[in-house]
Amino acid sequence: MAIPLTRSRSGCALHGALFTAAAIDGVTPLLHSTPGCGVQAYQSALAGGGCLGDDRRLAVPSSNLSEKHIVFGGGSRLREQVKNAIGLVDGELTVVLSGCPAEMIGDDVAAMVQDVRNQGEPAIEIATAGFRGSAYQGYEAFLKGVIAQRVAFDPAPGGTRVSLVNILGIVPQQDAFWLAELDELSRMLAGIGLHANSLFGPDGGVDSLRALPQAELSLVVSPWGLEPARALQSRFGIPWLQVTGLPVGADASVDLLRRVAGLISPRPAEAESYLAKEIRREAYLLDAVAEALYRRQAQRDFAVVAPSLHAAGLSRFLTETLGWTARATLITDDPAPEVRDALAESLAEVQFIEDAGGIDDILRGSGAEIVLGSAIERSVADELGIPLIEVAVPTGKHRLVAGLGGFRGGLALIEQILAIG
């Protein structure tokens, strides 16, 4: 029986791949699809997808297929568009992303892109038809596609870069506050003497993409980084460490960093000293706001509605650090069945659900006094007369300095709790 899904929180696989490609400076995404595919991705970014989403990046070349190309094939249109795009758009690597119509009619995209490569232009193609799944799966497909193709790593990568850690599992635009999350994770890894390879943001870019095979470790912070990490391991032998979402607050962050340091740590003593400093900092600041928190309401019953990247970490932080009670932890990105047990481990009231109507019903019956969710939960929160903190896409909130993860994320969340009164 079909499962209803109202107000989906995620775009399609093409969107996820486009968000990912567009977030890497130096990559020129080229859509091989009908015009609406790119427009819809652009509009979802404008409408609060992603937070800090630079929607100008989504003004990308597209083969803009019409019925004529569906009937007779879109190959020659694609060849023409790639040529034009390379002539007009500055970029180091063109990535052709094929949409549903091109894949349904079986356009030989690989042959067209090979022609481009034969002319000396670095280009790859990745099958990202929307029907392949959600934007999260598009992120996976993009990275797996890049890792599988030699040209993305041409010239061949050098030897392993000591202390370099790939961060995998944070999906641009689709995961809330993705830039801030990458920034904090990078800062935390630097604290224990490691260097993050974040792909996106001011420290990312094509060089970062090409450095993927040189890392000592891949750190997988959501289920969506798992397949790319496995691909990097099987092709380049890079080990990976998977955690169940971003850590929120000092306890979880220290736990994660100790696990990473247990695998690669150039300076263990310095790492411990850094961790102690962060623990002290959070304790000090929590102490400073403890009275203000108690004055508002010492303990609350809460519900979290968020994707795998954030849900578990938030629920754990509120429960273990603030002593609140979880009434519902709703994970909204439909992760694979085999990772669900790990995501739900030691959490209370966990459900995997995407449907907004179903989520509203659960929230109504949960007894939660505060909701951490997306803007979609605004109406049910208003109906219940309880506050909402926006922690997931879609949201209009922008965060530059701290997202929700890591040491700063926990503190930023406390700031927001204090702000709602």
Place this chain on the structure above:
Amino acid sequence: MTERKPKHIAIYGKGGIGKSTTTSNISAALADAGFRVIQIGCDPKSDSTNILRGGDDLPTVLDSLRERGRPSIADVSATGFAGVLCIEAGGPVPGVGCAGRGINAAVDLLHELELFEQFKPDFVLYDVLGDVVCGGFAVPIRNGIADSAYVVTSSDFMAIFAANNLFKAISKYAPSGGARLGGVIANSIQTPYAASLIDDFAARTGTSVVGYVPRSQVVAQSELYGKTVIEAQPRSAQADVYRALARHIAENHESTVPKPLNGPALKAWARDWGDRVFGVEAGIVAPQEAI
């Protein structure tokens, strides 16, 4: 005075089974009897109407759509034997694009160009590739296009298999207003058991055979001259066969919704016939056997 509604008929059949020859001869017979007829080839091979118009080149609807934007009816039609208006939907080169969508687009365009309002046909015959491989090839039997469909089959298993697939498509679309089955046209009848085999298949699927077209040199000769039998050898027995078929189609016989056999049943049926055909060739005559 009310205008008579044209009768739209789709004729399906496995590739190479003789459906274009059969359709063209039916069109020719109908036109020869004074009806206004349009024949629309819905096969990317674009050779449905060749023998109606002497094999002259005819731009397809889709080629014109690709090259000129929006063609006129005159751009994509030719007048063939006895005034049959010949149109080829056309399609992409093999292995590229989507032929199914092409048929959809071509039929849409013909409607937009008000072909039927302008030409005022009595009959519109759609000659469709019979391997209903995707939704596009089922367009002519969906609601609002053809009233009824006929399937051309020989006694070869693969032709029967294709006919059974068409029955599946008809039984899916008929309840929502799609075409019903007019009947089965048994073609290339030359072995002693062929007619019985096709009769049996029709009986098993709740359909009926509306005509038996023997394999004939007359057809081959006429085709070599780029003509239908009706035009080239109007007094031949073969021409009478096609005229009888045309009469049947022109009369309002009851159409049916077929009951296609499922995979195992079709295979079991075929195996049974394999045994019977072997028996015939080995000279074994079973009692009550119709072959």
